[in-house]
Structure formats: structure tokens, C-alpha cells
Amino acid sequence: MKAFEPKIVAFCCHYCALAAADVAGKMGFQIPSNIRIIRVLCTGKVEVLHILKAFEAGADGVVVIGCKFGECYFKEGNFRAAKKVERVQSLIEEVGLEGERVKFDFVPGPGAKKFAAILSDMTEKVKSMGPNPLGQ
């Protein structure tokens, strides 16, 4: 049987996470191939519904990666994103999915190593939880 490779959607802030992704590639850090990166101008723009739609479409996990608290280019976008992620956790728990399938994290602009680590950790965590039981 083919090993389970989780599909993970990563909403990445243009100003930090995406820059980190770019540097990570250049520095040769391994980013799991199962990650689908979606660039957003600010994580504050990621709506609850965007994350729910990712699960509806069969994502096994979602990670929202923004700037460190206090360093958001738009001042408070990352605080908003963290709150929305918390809300999604409770919404998906209500339907019987594990809340840990979605998380918020942050990287500093040049944090290529941390960026790769966040995605690897999420991949491992979702692997341990198994596929999205919605059975896409």
C-alpha cells in the first residue's frame, strides 16, 4: 500500500513566510513536496472560510504562516489570523475533525530554517493523525 502523504495547504504571508520559502529553496532546506503554498498579502486576509474550503477540497492539514507578533507589515494582521485559526479549530472539531489539523505559526523574514521546520513538523503531525476522514 502506498504510504500516506498528507496534503497540506500553507497560507503564507508575502512579507515573511514567502520570503523565507524563497530563501529556504536557495539554501537547500528540504521542504516536503506535499505542501501547497498559497501566497497572501497578509495572513489577516485569510478568512475562516478559506481554511474550511481547503478541508472541503480534501486537505489533510492547513497551516497559516505569518510574521512574528508585533512585526506584521499591516500591524495586526497576524493577530487576526491567529484568532481565525482558533475559530476554525473549534469549527472543525464540531464536525469531528481534529483541531490540530490547522495551526498558526510565524517566521521572521529570513527564517528559512524555521519555515522548513514548521512544514516538516506539520507534515509529521498530520501523518500521525492519518488522512482527512472526509475521504477525498
Place this chain on the structure above:
Amino acid sequence: MIVAERKPFSEILSMVENYSKIIVLGCGSCVTICMAGGEEEVKILASQLRLAFKKDKKNVEVEEFMALRQCDDEFMDDPVLIEKVQAADVVISMACGVGVQHATAFFNRVITDSPTRIVPALNTTFMGANIGVGVWEERCVGCGDCVLEKTGGICPVTRCAKSLLNGPCGGSSNGSCEINKDTECAWHLIVERLKALDELDRIKPVEMYKDWRPSHDGGPRKIVREDMRL
């Protein structure tokens, strides 16, 4: 506005789990403003339902629709909406209790071949104001006999825990009500406001007991404006 909040998902799911064609119908008025039953909330509930049904391997169709105001025929009389409701097994109304009841009456009047089943997704809580981002507080109980001109625009019927009409009780402490430190004493607010207006005399006359007959009593209240009727 009418303020409502969504019922727990498990309760909503239990109302509709035996049906295979569901419409989630939002309302574009009060419950949109209080972020309980507007377009965004309709999409979130529909998405949750799709996820829950998919998880249980049930083939259920969940559609989303908005009515600008579910408590008014004019805004419900949309041929596309009526056609969709006709084809559905159940409609989850995300309006307040008024909207749910009006939608039930409306659809059962215009769709005559089969009865329409409407279930509520919200608990209607109170008539209130948005006092901060994400915070609403009750401001009117609809007693039917407004006293705001005597009390500086602060309603003692709604905001005093005892609905007192002749000043505060002994539980008023430093401007807070004894039921909860975060609840302001309505009579403290009234006295301060009237002092600022230099109109403290307004509350000198003793108010007699309140006539509650114009309030909710003896069935639903009704207003008929003959000048508006043909």
C-alpha cells in the same frame, strides 16, 4: 437591532441529518450586522454541514442562499429562491425568530404542492446595540411604553436588573450593579446623565407602578396603520 447567536452545530445537525437536500438561508438585515446569520455565516455553516456529511459518507446536497430580509414578503418574493426552496427537503433559516416564522408562513403560502420545512439555526437573544467590536448589549425589552425622555435616554426597564422606575436599589455600588461588577447600574447612569443635563428634576415625581399591558401580554402585539392600507 435584533441580536442573535448561532446554535451549537450538533443541534443544527440533529435537525437536518435525515434529509438529503438542504438550503441554508441567510438574512441580510440585523443578523448580518451582529454576525450571526449573514452571508459569511451561511457559507461557514454550509461548509461545516458538507464536511460533517462527507465524514459520515452521506450524499447530501447543501446550497446557500441569502434573502435581504426574511421578515418581509417583498424581500422573499424571489422566483429563484422559491424554486430552490420548493426542490429542497428542509430550509435552515439563519434569521431571527421573526424571520424563521415569517419564512415558514411565506413559503407555505406560495408553495402549495407540498409543505415547506423550516428549521432555525440561531437563538434570538435580544434587541441591542453594538457597543464595541464583537460586543452587543441589550438596550430595549419592547415594553411598549417608552420612558426614555424622563431618564436621560437610558432605559431602566431594560438596563436595571430589577426594572426599577424610582432610583437605584441598595445593590448599586460605585456605578456597578450587584448582579455583576461589569454591569453598569442603570440608575447611576441616569442620575449622572440628568446631572450633566441639569435636569435632575425630571426624576423627582414618583413613578407609579408600570402598566405592563402594552408589553408582551395576552398574545402577539399588533399594529395596524389604517392610513397605509388600501
